[in-house]
Amino acid sequence: MARTDLIIEGLKTLFPHAHCELIHHNVYELLIAVTLSAQTTDARVNMVTKDLFARYPDVYALAKASLKDVEKIIASVGLYHNKAKNIIALSQKIVKDYDGKIPSTRKELMTLDGVGRKSANVVLSVGFGLPAMAVDTHVARVAKRLGLAKYDDDVLKIEAKLCKKLPKESWSIMHHRFIFFGRYLCKAKNPECEKCPFTAICKRAKYEDQRL
Ligand code: SF4
The missing domain is CATH 1.10.340.30 (Hypothetical protein; domain 2)
Structure with missing residues (x-):
């Protein structure tokens, strides 16, 4: 399976109900x-x-x-x-x-x-409900570790790459799934790699000296 498809499917299984965790009513x-x-x-x-x-x-x-x-x-x-x-x-x-x-x-x-x-x-x-890909610190880190962006890419580049690689209709839910993945599993420090379905494609080891 292609990298992007693997990531889309894997995150869907891990976090089917990922959502915005900021409480709001309008x-x-x-x-x-x-x-x-x-x-x-x-x-x-x-x-x-x-x-x-x-x-x-x-x-x-x-x-x-x-x-x-x-x-x-x-x-x-x-x-x-x-x-x-x-x-x-x-x-x-x-x-x-x-x-x-x-x-x-x-x-x-x-x-x-x-x-x-x-x-x-x-x-x-x-x-x-408009298609947009918000890149915060979790999304940036996870995109790099999963090989969807390069180590040196800035947030604009990461946003452009994610928008190009992911189907437009998935941008919103993928944004939330990246955040859940980065917040609860692929954490900045001590990621829980033993529970991760992406070890075979992960780039973290490649960037280890740069502390990604
Ligand atoms: S293997 Fe570890 S560092 Fe790599 S994507 Fe999974 S949780 Fe993140």
Whole structure:
């Protein structure tokens, strides 16, 4: 079986129900949760968003929030000061420029404070059901170990390679399966290779001196 097919089938068997682990009930909540999740875990974000969304249920409410109040609620999340500023500013922009509706193009999403390409892709894919491949640290590491990308590839290159190699209709679910695989099995440190179905095609040994 070709490498890509083996990976698609193997991950489907391992993680049939992989999904976005950021708790959200609409695209607004997803956008805010994704923005808060930079350099921190989804579990940590989920600990603060319940209170945050109870107090600020939409962009109109968050646009009018005081920085201090938002900081207080999200204080346990890394980089909370900048993130508080960003989520208030992006809400203000959405109210002002998009009539309160979350934009649904990558270009527009990336004009929002704190929203980079990866976050925009998550919102497109999970929030709007559009084909997009978000490459975070798990996806990047796993793509390299599985030989779908090269060691030196940057995130843009990895995204382009994954989009080329994987069927478009699978991008969203494969993104979640890569993340589950990287989070729970092919971890950065001490991957559980004894449980892995991809040992025969794994490139990690090749990159061992570079600590991939
Ligand atoms: S064999 Fe180990 S390092 Fe390689 S893909 Fe599987 S879990 Fe990851």
